[in-house]
Amino acid sequence: MIQERYLNALVLFGLIAVPLYAMATEELFTITLATRAVILALAAVGLNLALGLGGLVSFGHATFFGIGGYTMGVLAYHAQTYTALDLGLFTIEGTKSMPIIWLVAIILSSLVAVVIGMLSLRTSGVYFIMITLAFGQMFFFFTISWAAYGGEDGLSIYVRNGFPGLNTLVPIQFYGICFVILCAVLFLNARLAKSPFGLALNAARQTPMRTQTVGLDPTRLKLVAFVISGAITGLAGALFADLNRFVSPTMFSWQFSGEIMLFIILGGVGRLFGPVIGAVIFVTLEHFLGEITDFWHIYLGVILVIIVLFARGGIVGLLSGRGGGHD
Amino acid sequence: MTDLVLETRGITKSFGALKASDSIDFDLRPGEIHAIIGPNGAGKSTLIKQISGELRPDAGQVFLAGTDVTQQTTRARARAGLGRTFQISELAMEDTVLQNAVLGALGASGSVWRFLKPVLSDAELVTRAEEALDRVGLLDARNQRTAELSHGQRRQLEVAVALTLRPKVFVMDEPMAGLGAEGSLTMTRFLDGLRSEAPILLVEHDMDAVFALADRISVLVYGRLIATGTVDEIRSNAEVREAYLGEDA
Amino acid sequence: MSTVLIIEQVLNGLQFGVMLFLMAAGLTLIFGVMGLINLAHGSFYMIGAFVAAAVAAATGSFLLALIAALIAAAAAGAIVEMVVIRRLYATDHLDQVLATFALILVFSEGTRWIFGSFPLFLDIPGYLSGPVTLPGGIQYPLYRLTLIGAGLAVGLGLWALIERTRVGIQIRAGENDREMIAALGVDISKLYTLVFALGAALAGLSGALVGAIQSVQVGMGEPVLILAFVVIVIGGIGSIKGAFVGALLVGLTDTLGGIFLPQLFKLFMEQSAATNAGSAVASMSIYILMSIVLIWKPTGLFGARP
Amino acid sequence: EVKVGLITTLSGGGAGLGIDVRDGFMLAINQSGRTDVEVVIEDDQRKPDIAVQLSDKMIQSEKVDVLTGIIWSNLAMAVVPAAVNQDVIYLSPNAGPSALAGKGCHKNYYNVAWQNDNLHEAAGAYANSAGYKNSFILAPNYPAGKDALTGYKRFFEGELAGELYTKLGQTDYAAELAQIRASGADSVFFFLPGGMGISFLKQYADSGIDLPVVGPAFSFDQGILQAVGGAALGVVNTSQWNKDIDNPTNAAFVESFQAEYGRLPSLYASQGFDTANLLLSALETASPDDGDAFRAALSAANFNSTRGDFSFGPNNHPVQTIYAREVIKEGDVFTNKIIGVALENHSDAYAAECKM
């Protein structure tokens, strides 16, 4: 049994050491894999805020991931083709600058999260799961037939966007950006969970009636959580698009929403590092099982089943010996 | 009539064919404990839900300290000074006792939109919460998880959370439910002291407690208030004996 | 567009709805009534279709194929329940999501491993093939009428089982409080294994029936899964009647949306843009329907539970 | 020593196509007897992001000289532009999105299969020759579907009785069939790849509609035909390859493929086989290290193709003959027979836009 705190430190250490080692040994692809894991972890950390703290089982978080991705895709596409983006009332220029893209991605996914959240929070439980899924599917089918930006084929951005002072094309530098963002968001998440807002949100999840009788609005608390959560996942989407230099409607697919959720459950719901550990393990399994056999999905499935059955509270619960997190 | 802390006028609520509240006029004066008794299913909890805002009445009005709050949410009524406890404990079971109490203090302070500073480092909120816990005798259990509390302790915590709100009026739905004989006595003594702070609307089936505490008693039967009076008046009311008390009291 | 064609399309919509209900019936039982989120429902559907195709190829009998599909899916369901699902009733929905997602992987790749990567052949038997003429001169495939019949029969049977029999009552009681119904003397574990197997068998049956007019291939279960969830949620969880009405609504929306939305867009757009936009909206239509229903009635049309 | 990265779909729903391409490709490599060609195979799971990462891996870690294998246009669009810009040769054994054939063409990108529109154009041409005057056409609502209808219309000279975009992944076509029946069409053209086509054909056969059907080879390929069964009999489809194309390479290919894998080769297998042979032929004259020479060797297309004459147009896309084939039953097996030529030495509509 390891204390959760040490486990978290260990994970952070691994996320620093492995890519550095890979750089030293010129295993560039390991860095790419690590970047993928870190970005997916970021998306899941975002969802964990809604799901773990707020009890909002969103099966549509791919929506925000996709919005982040398309923000990057569309802005960079216009920059790359030297065309302006016509928004009817006014036009804007595309950009290849990461910070600007992130900002736009965060703003757009927040706005969409406000709308989806307001509509979805009328429901609860499984209905909430399904209505969020429905919104995700709408975006999915919309982008598939959105011919202006490639439809199902998606959009290729040939060169990774820039970050002032760094060469993002060097894998370890881009990894560094993603890793720092992940750490910042984890820090934010940790503080948030202990803050007044976090306490109230936690109560709103467990007992909305009580929350109301002390004069707080559980729906509004959940909405704010949902929006913050969507913004983080949106940011992850923008990074993911930059990692691949490519966006496509699959970023909106329900399978993807499911995968983000999977990371959380795998790692441990409501645990700060649960999504990180889940994403790292999933990416690792996905990559290395594939090398062993064509039918690696079977092994992946069996491993996942074993984890659900024998590791209550996810991997973090198993390792830290504090099984059965909440919910 | 503005010195009434709480008043309902003609509250009516139907569930299909069933009239759970039938034109109920009820009031609560400063400094008193006004008990509502009545057979099971008479509509006591339904009335409380309409007072607290959980249910909207079909007709009639609710006044809190003279203001018509009929159209207001539970939340707004809580802010206007209504402190409620539930028939079945509504607590954040995974949180600690202190966290539950702090939640009340937080609600009362209204400063929930703070995202970075740990809530337990807010001395004002914590002090307020600890005071309330101390009064119900739960201070020693403040770091225990609520799920680990015994039934009686949970009832005490319910009251403590209401205390942190420093309400103008308490609305309590069966606070003795599930308490043992000894626990009921303790709770009775505690409520007795509480009336000086704010008047209490008390729904309770424990007649020992009701007779010991109530300044006035109202009797609700089939959604209608059939009598209001002092303990002795109610005890000797034949209709009440037949509908509710039986030959016992 | 002629009236007959419109009538025919409405009929198609209803028919598609009943077919959706057939596909969702097993899920209604497992998810709606037992309250278990079973993402692997589509896998049982797939197993039914594959086993039916294999048996039909070996024996040439469609009836035998259906029976085999039923048995195979039921057996798979029973095994899954006893090995995995049983341990998950007490836990929250999320663990069920993860476990049954994992089962999809196992079943899909397992099927590919056994049956290969290519679609299988499963055809309508001779005695059910070809169209019949309905009153009004509409030519309608006999097999689709058979599917409607099967869907209605399954729906009615399920409804009677759940609402009218004691076993049905016990199942519903178990969903409210498993521990309590056991403490009152009902062997809820065995009952749940049976119900789960029945749900899987229904999925397998519909996989086999529907597989005869669609493609029997790995992954065929996933779109069905999502559609079935949509249907149940629109109708309201736990209500068989709701699932049925939900299925009809989805069927009509999907069919008629695909036809009329492009026409509608043509009223104010130029031809090819209208076709594009119309088809785009049509593919979103059932999800739009679902969100409208849920925003209007947060627990679905007939769902009572908050 | 030459390293080739083969990224294709080996698991999940579309695995059949990827496996065929891989098997055809490896058959040619093995037959060549060359031991200095190393092939690294990876499964993209039909997910674009995975494909991109695998191509990163191939380029960064494996340091491959040549990439190939991708089945799907959307995956190709995700991988190819970045890869060819990093000076890696990409040989497409399937998928020829128009964006890579016209303005987006690249000296490092070679398509050994077809430009996406090709088979649909041939279908349009065939429809003319069959005397159809009024076609009902349908395809799924996504880029390849739109390309398909555009391609058909580019060559078809008759009227359109109707034009429909269906949902991607749709499995029930009752509504579409009713529209076809009511449209007064004299023929039907459809492009519905994979399971969609199987469903459509089965339901079409059962609907009692008796119009001739034309389509591209994808819905009538060896791997799929057995699942469609009798419903496909007699349908005419267009393809640049068939197992009865009469040349020694093809005969040897069909025979050795069957011997090696125990099944009839498919269109995709032939494309994989041709891709590998193109590569091998270029390796005979130049090394990938010498970029220009190697590209020149590839462009020469100096290899024996299973489809007979094969050459590249100015955009590195095939100039080839496309046949009309008919679905027949040989013993117990459904297969195709060539019934004529749809388009002779056909190039594509985008070649002129390509500036290399």
Added chain:
Amino acid sequence: MSLLSVENLTASYGVSQALFGVDLSIEEGQVVALMGRNGMGKSTTVKSICRMIASQGVLNFGGTDLHAQPSHRVARLGIGLVPEGRRCFRDLTVYENLIASARPGEWTEDTIGDLFPRLTERRQQRARSLSGGEQQMLAIGRALMTNPKLLILDEATEGLAPIIRQEIWAAIKRIKRDSGVAILLVDKSLKELSKVSDRAVILERGKTAWSGNITDLTKEISEKFVGV
């Protein structure tokens, strides 16, 4: 031999132990009161008997070792439970609640209807919308419909109006007098318990602290262990 004998029963919730050695026995047809302050382990004892939580020690019912039986078998051996907190099946109607686990015997829907006429009035209403007292009646009716040999009532009069409480006590007396059903009672009303019970068992911190005939339960003892 006793109908139910419990010896040295221990049980825990996760890491925290709740029972440290409970002894109690019930003879056929006997009414036994189980008493103790809040949190002393009464409900945990009940749950152990019904095999709803894991426990150790002797649990013997009519010659059968209950520890070898799953929960539903225990019920079929003839133990009917009215649990703490009612736990009616929320989405089932009153009628469905009653028949879900019914077994043949003298208690039928009709006889329950005589006992609690209010349930008959609400026959088609879902349990979730019943008032607290109505739910309590339903829980008792439901347990009786299993026609048990031993009826366990955990706080069965909690939250009931005095007049209904009297009815329930009367019903308990009637059950005791007319049928051979043994009853294990948990209740806070000492007065009523002493009227119907034959024996009493008092728990203190998860252990049997006192047991004996109800007539031997002196004021001192009850003040010491129950507080009044």
